[in-house]
Amino acid sequence: MTVPAADPSHGEFSLDVPFFGDRQKVYPRKVKGPVRSIKWAVLIGCLAIYYIAPWLRWDRGPGHPDQAFLIDMPGRRAYFLNLEIWPQEVYYIAGLLILGAIGLFFVTSLFGRMWCGFTCPQTVWTDLFMWAERLIEGDRMARVRLDQQPWTLAKLGKKLGKHGVWLVIAAMTGGAWIMYFNDAPTVTRDILTLQASTTVYFFVGLFTSTTYLLAGWAREQVCTYMCPWPRFQAAMVDDQTLTVTYRGWRGEPRGKHHKGETWQGRGDCVDCHACVAACPTGIDIRDGLQLECIGCGLCIDACNEIMERVERPRGLIGFDTYANRAAHERGTTAHPRFIRPRTVVYVLIMLAAMGAMLAMVLERSTASLTVLPDRSPLFVRLSDGSIRNGYVVKIQNKAGIARTFDLRGIGLTSATLQIAEGEGPAVAAVEGVPLTVKPDAVATFHAYVHAPKTGQAETGFVLIARAREDGESVDYHATFRGPTD
């Protein structure tokens, strides 16, 4: 093959060459088979969790929301069953994100883009939208014909029906998202009676439109152009990773096959394009692993149907490793190795993150004490020569009841503690200043510590707050500052 010589008649540029490519619309064909069944099960499971979870109730006692999963933005609380997360504890989310990311790496190193093909919300909702589309417009060929035929009333009806159903699904999706942030029954009633806040309608509208656009219109373009994950998945995939593979050693040379012809001297692939027709991203898996492939495995089911019809063994396309493919080129086979340094490291990281999170949850206290020393003045000299330090004391009461904490300091000789209230320093204390904190609240006090001059710039001491109700005790290591002269 030779490259044609440059034609001198070529201009600097040609207006006929398209600079912008139209989207090649994909018309995936319906398939049946074990992979499709698993995908349906995952789809139903994921959607059920998403739609039902906000409706689950969980009794936390009076004065607390009874929703099992609730993120209360105005109240600055997140509720997960028995766990109540304060804003200061958002690091739990860091732990969840680490688990999520490493879990994704782990699954990808074992089975390729299984997340993308089976559980990614983009895939799940696109699958749901395609199901609705197929119900109204028919299967692949019917849809191709419908798009090509001129506009008729029937075509208009089908198109309007499809987009209507899509919008209903999208609105339910957006509505369900809102329910994680509001009391589900209340907000549903408010939305339906047009009494919800503008914020609620805005977010319902936002998630309705993004769901409709991403699952109805953008589909595989989200995976190919927008999502960063396909771009760096290659870093997790190695030659032991099970990916959707066209077993070329069995299939080639491909070609049409008529019933009764011999299978000698040719491959099993009958070049029927069933795998291409089934692909939701419109690629040909026989070209090998490629960026667009989301690893959904629908081509496996499609091909197996054909293989049964032509009475050849199933599995011309299947989950297989690059190592096995390379082995077949040498005339041997290779079984996938699941235990490899990469997967072991991923598991160890996940175990460490889980252990750390578990430890944090188990050690979680229902109170905390924070002491911020006044920055100006650092200390006050009093007429009698003694020194006073001021502190902002914050006591967090995460319990569901009001509690009274006795605040006292230890480690400073002859020191006294006072709490400033209303008109000035009011409560003097020897045994401890009683400070009442409302349930589920942070109370802020201004505390003064008096002590004789020590001559030390900094003297460490401990402030202890002990709850009278249950004896829970929290402490803070504070510093008492003074002049060195």
Added chain:
Amino acid sequence: MPTKGEKDALTGRETTGHEWDGVRELNTPLPKWWLYTFIASIVFAVGYSVLYPAVPWLHGHTTGVLGYTNRGAVASEIAATAARQAPILDRIRVTDLAAIPKDPALYAYAVAGGKAAFADNCVPCHRAGGAGAPGYPMLAGDRWLWGGTLEAIHQTISHGVRNDDPDSRQSAMPRFGLDGMLTAAQIGDVADFVRSLSGNKAPPDAIQRGSKIFAENCAACHGETGTGNPDIGAPNLTAKISLYGSDRVTVVDVITRARNSSMPSWGRRLDPVTIKMLAIYVHSLGGGR
């Protein structure tokens, strides 16, 4: 002549038709949605330019049909804030100073408002938190030159100290050294005595001589025992803190030339509500009586 669909022989893909030294570029078209997004942003830009200030001229710029300006937005936000604060500020205006600390909501607001006003007006001399500096009294401590009650603090802020406000705090310590009222030796002795009042060490015979001079010259204002008199701003000399410093050189200097520092009359600069809030804030710093 433009060619239609010229294909690269190796890849079978279309080329752009460009040629550089025999190298041709394959055409990899951008997706259409990208183009539409680009067009949509141009449309947005046109709309934005019509509605908002956009095009700079030599003098000034287009104003946009909405008439929006950053300055105007800030002004309206300030006006909205003032309108929101008006009710509680009015309550502070009509409430008696002594009654404000008994109303938790008013008190909290007054302390916060006073803190802001303090940072704007008082911090240059009295330092943040009323920490004070040599010559500028510490406001968080327990020694007050002119009294530490809420009323006294309010009076001091309203009219200041030793200024031309007829109601300002007035008093003047004589310049014992410069005006020849005491000799240098006598000033040294009285300084030793004054420093001994707050526990500093000095030769007993100097203290003995100094106590006599003190009784004759200083006790009228500072009191027989040196505990001072807040009515005339005479400091308590027995306190172990000092406005200018308690080392001997400083005390001698103060007696020799007298300092008589002043404070502005804030009633002439700030509105009554702000002064009320300042008094409450200063009182709350830990030394209020």
